[in-house]
Amino acid sequence: MRAIIFDFFGTLTDPAAELLRRETFTATAEALGVPPERFWTAMSGSFPQRIVGAYGGTRETLLAMARLCGAEPGDDRLDRAVATHHAGAERVRRPRPGVLAVLDHLRALDYRLGLLSDCSSELYEAWPGTVYAPRIDAPVFSWREGLRKPDPRLYATAAARLGVPPAECWFVGDGGSGEHAGALRAGMRPVLVTNAAWPAAAALRSDPDVYLPDHRIDDMDGLLPLLASSPAQTEAR
Template structure:
């Protein structure tokens, strides 16, 4: 049986949009009356809370108050909507080459999963994307209150696919220590640098383009 393949999302299947994310957070800051650079810094510092505990509105509410703001609920809702619109834009930018890879893997019989450290607005936008239907399982940190590299989130994805972690191939750019996390539960790890080289110290197999993956998995030693 072709091996299940579990992907990371941002910087792996789709560009991460980091500069645009920071710009949007700065615009949100003006909507709720706090200093833009301070809110951007607070967003980066609280990534785990945002990806496992808070939705878009709660994030705005908590961080604005920490920075001395006193936003109204109308202002919070407006800023949160701005953030949700960003998530929809980013997920609409899946390259055609990524779609082709997913289709090739499905044609070869590989079950396909997703494990993403993602905020609630990303999980909310996911079902309407072009690629969502190509996945058998999608596990978002915000839905399960777990984040990579916690071994439990990888095990959960494998369980939902009906396989053992050691049966799976994990493909990611390496952010948040995700490659080591996948290896720790026995997954075969493939690093991709197409959109971002997030873990240059990783010594394992690396692809410069995701399009190389189907042929790699067809190799007998890889695609058992």
């Protein structure tokens, strides 16, 4: 097992930060000049389309959402809304406590690290400046690829960009979107991060996976012991 592919939100990011999402959407709505409840409904309802790039980048997406709310913001208002939305997205994607040290340790062990995220435009646009970017060898974003998990082409793309066969990849995620079942079908070894310490954040998931992997950890600090104890990993060493 030479590579590890991570989900992003709730896996590398702090699960508790998900509780900030509605607050950040409210700030964007106010910047756009639209009712926060209508904006929340528009954003939530458009999630499947937004994460495959159907509306374009963040500016185009916010304009489309404003129009769904019955507004036509001018350029200055739209500029402020984009800046507000990006600032809110940065709050929501703050790192899980200790996760950067885990990633650094894995890189020191010569693992190839990938990312497979169902995400909208703001993560893709901000990625090069995030603390995660220098630590991830091959990021794959649904918004950029025009596909969402569990599409097998996404897993194949992630493995190919890492230069590793799928059978030599772990997939680590907190569940949702059929991601673990998709990883298993792709030939990867899935690991569920249960986020047991953050039940309120986990309850926000509207599409929990039905399939539960055999390998489970409560937090990311359990990943290194799991990898070390894996029979395949032990044999490789």
